[in-house]
Amino acid sequence: MSVRAGVDLAHERLRQHATIVAAVLSFAFVLGVALLERAQGAVGAADRALTGGVFGVGLPLVCYFLVGRACAGTSLPQALLPLARHGLDRGALTLGLALPPALLAAGFGGLSSLLVVLVTRGPGDPRLLADAWTSLTIGVVSGPAYVGALLGASALGRRGQGRTWLLAADFLLGAGDSFLAFPWPKGHIRNLLGGSAVLELSQLGALVALLGTSLAFLLLGRLRAQR
């Protein structure tokens, strides 16, 4: 009951024109980056566009936007209040609230990475299908991972400033590969795409770390909202 109500809460908040506008702009940005990278040279264009445009900038910002909308621009406990005050469980509501933005983020991550690979490689490239499948998978996993982490961080700060702090930390600290980059999604996604590894983790280790840290953020946020 509470999970369903949480899903409905997020669905109603995301069912706005602004969400469609943001999606169109984000796809346009990703496409623009792909075209620019291809214009600079076909060799390595897909990698540059994916690590920079899609997973470096586009996906984190889209997830930040989606979580902000799902939380109605406020903190996680306040976002749950309209239903939690009537007796619904905040923990279950949190999980429900995470589902719609996670699905949208998975869709954006998958489609945008697919689009970038198609544009940068071209239809005649023999590695097109393999690259497209790998990028699609990483996009589908990375979107929900970002949403989980950002939603959990939204429990910090009176107006949910925690998600802004997490985004800033992801951009600044996630760019490295030391232990400081470990809690943030960016370094692990870079590893999955074939870039430098955080703490020299394998790709499987990076996948586990990405999902594990995101889940940890989400559960911490859930715990904080429940108290």
Added chain:
Amino acid sequence: MRAQLRAAALGPLRGADLDLEPGRYVVLGSEREPQILLVALLAGAERPKRGNALLDGRSPAASPEARRKVAALLGDEALPPAKTVQHSVAKALAARNGNASAAAGLLADAGLAQLAEVDPRRLGPRETRSVALALALAHDAAELFALHEPLTTLLAAQFVLGRLDHHTARGAIVLGCTTSPADASVLGGQWLCVEHGRLRTQERTTLRLGAGPWQRVLVETPDARTLSQLLVESPHGLATELVSPDALTVIGPALDVTVHELLTLARKHELELRRIEAAVPPVEALLAARAGFARAAYEASRAAAIAPHHPPTSLPQGPEAP
């Protein structure tokens, strides 16, 4: 149901000690006082930074079961997001295990039928609070009603008071918070005063003499003793001091409430009131007197400067200390 706040503190609410059993209560304080936080703590919308807020021993912020027994009107209300107000109300009713199909009837009963098809995002703060109050007043399973300024919404006062009487009669705790002594008087019940961010439930005798926005009123009547006895039995926690057989001082919260109670009792018991006067002059009167004194002092010194060969004009006396 027993609602308790034990040294509960959150932001400007520096310490609240309350122990409420079923009955009617009204919290009165100035606009600077954090009454909004008091309601938020009792409703489980916020948790105290220090101390505890407990409903039957459980924290409403942590326990969904405890929150289900609370009907609240918060200072800043937000309805569940939905296409229309009616859908929003239906979601709230479903969340408290109520009958969601009763939403239209609930709005109509409260006189808010015209809002049923409106997008909740288009409602103003007062309309949103009105819908939230209608939802709270319709909560027949609630054991605690914590309402911030319940008489300032679009709902008719008679409707609100009728519903509150109904819930009080069935054994709920009904707590209203207001900054208006007139509204507090209409809401009725035991008065509690929040001052400098602090609130205490006190025994009635202590309450009369305790801190609060208390005012003294001088009353002259042929039978001061009888009037004193009547005032002591008043539900507003008035205290009296007999000055002489035909004069007494009445100490009460806010001048208008005290004087209203005096007039009501005098009319009811056919007592003659010869004089009613505030013992402490209003702040504005003191400020005006001080301004007059300063102006007179300035004029005197100016006159002395213009005519240096004459002896200086004596300064006027200042206002008497209250």
